[in-house]
Amino acid sequence: MRFDDIDFLIIGATKSATTWLQRSLQADPMVSMPDPELHYFSREFARGDDWYLAQFPANAGALVVGEKSNSYLERPEAADRIARKVPNAKLVVQLRNPVERAYSDYCMLYRRGDVGSDIERYLDPARSQDTRLVSAGLYYRQLHVYFDRFPAERILVTFYETVTTCPERQLARVRTFLGLAGGGAGHLLRSRLKDKSAPMLSPAMRRLLRPLKPVVAPLRETTPFRRVHAALAKEIRYPPFPDSLRQRLTDHYEPDVEMLGRLLGHDLSHWLRGSGVEMSRLGREGQTETSGTAIAQNRKPSQGFN
DSSP: OOGGGOOEEEEEOTTSSHHHHHHHHHTSTTEEOOSSOOOTTTTOGGGOHHHHHHTSOTTGGGSEEEEEOTHHHHOHHHHHHHHHHOTTOEEEEEEOOHHHHHHHHHHHHHHHTSSOSOHHHHHOTTTOOOTTTTGGGOHHHHHHHHHTTSOGGGEEEEEHHHHHHOHHHHHHHHHHHHTOSSOOGGGOOOSOSSOTTSOBOOHHHHHHHGGGHHHHGGGTTSHHHHHHHHHHOBOOOOOOOOHHHHHHHHHHHHHHHHHHHHHHTOOOGGGGSOOSSOOOHHHHHTOOEEOTHHHHHHOOOOOOOO
C-alpha cells in the first residue's frame, strides 16, 4: 500500500452525516475504507507514514481507496500534509447549517457526559472556550485553504440537507465524483446511524462509569452486558436550544457563510434565517453539490480571513 493508492478523503464536516456517507460507500465491494477515523493528517501525524498505510488492507490498491476523518476540515495543518502526501486525491466535503451543526455536536457531547447542561456556556460565541463546538462551523475559513492547494475539480462539496431529503441522489453524485459505476442505490444505508432519541445511559452515569470503560469494553457484545444496558438506558432529555442563542450563533456565522457562498457559487442565505428547522432549499432545487468549473468561476482570491 502506497500513498498513490489513496483515491479520496472525506474531510468533514463533523455532525453532517459523513458516517452515513462512509457506510454507504463501504457497502460497495469495490470500495476500501478503514472503519475508524484515522485522523492521521490532523491529530496522529506523529505516528508516521508506515502506521497510516498499515491501516489499509494489503490488497486495497486494486480497489477505490479512501478514508474519512472529519478533523481534516477543522485543522489547518491537515491541508498542507494532505497536499504533500496525497496531492492527487479527491476530497469530499459534506456541510450542514453551522448553527444546527453546533447544537447537534453539543447534544452528542452531552449524551457522552463530556459537557454539562449549561448550553450557553458551550455555544454562546462570546463565552465558549471550546475550539470545536463553535469554530467547526466556520466553513469558509476551513475550506479556502484546501482550494488554495487543490484544483477545484478535485473537491466535491455536498450538503446535509440533501441527505435528509434525497439520499439516493446524494450518494449517486458522490459515487460519480469518485468514478464508481452506477448510482449505488443498492448500497444506500437507509437507517440512521446516530439517532439521538435512542435509549442510552444518562450523562451522569456515563461520567460515573468512565473509569471502568477499558474493563467493560470487551464485554459490550455479550448478552449479559446488553441486558444490563437495556435495563439502565433511557431516552436522553437534551437542554433546549433557545431562540436567543440560535440568533447569536447565526450572527456569529453570517460573515463566514456569506464568503462561503461566494466561494462555492451558492446562495446559502437560508442558513441565516432563524426558522429553527433545517431547510431543504438546496435539495429541492437540486443544488446539492459544488465542484469543478462552478467553483473555479465563482472563486475569488483569499482575503486573509482570520
